[in-house]
Amino acid sequence: MSNGWEQSAQAWIDSIGERGDWAREHVLDPVMLERIGTGRFSNALDVGCGEGRFCRMLKSTGVNVVGIEPTPQLLETASRRDPAGDYRSGRAERLEFESASFDLVVSYLTLLDIADFRTAVSEMTRVLKPGGSLLIANLTGFASAGAAQGWVRDTDGRPLHFPVDNYLEEAAFWFQWAGIRIENWHRPLAAYMETFLKCGLQLTFFSEPDSVSGDQAHRERFRRVPWFVVMEWQRPAIV
Incomplete structure (x- = not known):
């Protein structure tokens, strides 16, 4: 059964610009790029890279990056926008790479798309080099538990909760x-935490990030709900 991405690919491409949507630009990009830093990582795998926007951001920091994406139209767009980039068809649940291949594996709002996320996390861990990092941006369970319904509003349309x-x-x-x-x-936070821990990963960073810029109306709305979580997990180095 389709998860909707092939049918929605063109609408996604039309709606997402190089700066991303509001949440990516003002909430997630700053903390994700801060974790990547300069010179921390030499090569990376972006799992579910979509139209390749974050791959291009990674490249701008000096990281050699491979992007994988299962949706053909998104993959074609990534390759067209970055002809020199390395974009491949692939799924998180079965990564076609040797074990211990990457310093950094990125999952930027992709775990929420994956039905068998436990296998996906295991595969992401497998391709990490010892000492490498798995950098995750995801919806919080507080947001996803009610996302299908959205805000409860009063009779004038103002959001109550x-x-x-x-x-x-x-x-x-x-x-x-x-x-x-x-x-x-939707999954509770415990489902993710238990999975990362079972894979032998060690948590090195955790944040429910606030917006750092943008218009006041959006900033107030994003402060009312802990919308996102960013985590960095490290595969222990071999001693």
Whole structure:
């Protein structure tokens, strides 16, 4: 069964610019790029790279990056926008790379798209070099538990609160905006944390980032709900 990405690919391409959407530009990009820094990593794998925007950002920091993406139209767009880039068809659940191939593996808002995320995390860990980092940006469970319903509003349309329901259940939901309709997955934070720990990873960074710029209306809305989580997990170095 389709998760909606092939049907929504063109709408996504039309809606996402080089600066990304508001949340990427003002909330997630700053903290993700800060974690990457300068000179920390030599090569990276971007899992679910989409149209390749973050791959191009990684390249601008001096990191050699491979992007994998299962949606043909998104992959074609990535290659067209960056002809010298390395973009390949692939899925997170079965990475076609040797073990210990990358200093850095990035999952930028992709785990919520993956039904078998446990296998995906295991594969991401496998291709990490000892001492390498898995950098994750994801929706928080507080946001995804009510994302299908959205804000509860008063009779004048003003947002009252964002609902949380069935938090401990892992379940798929359909999310749509701007002509895009895709299947996402809600999971409690514990499901992710347990999976990373079972893979032998060590948590080195955790944040529920606030916006650092942008218009006041968006900033106030993103402060009311802990929308995203950014985590860096390290594969222990061999002693």
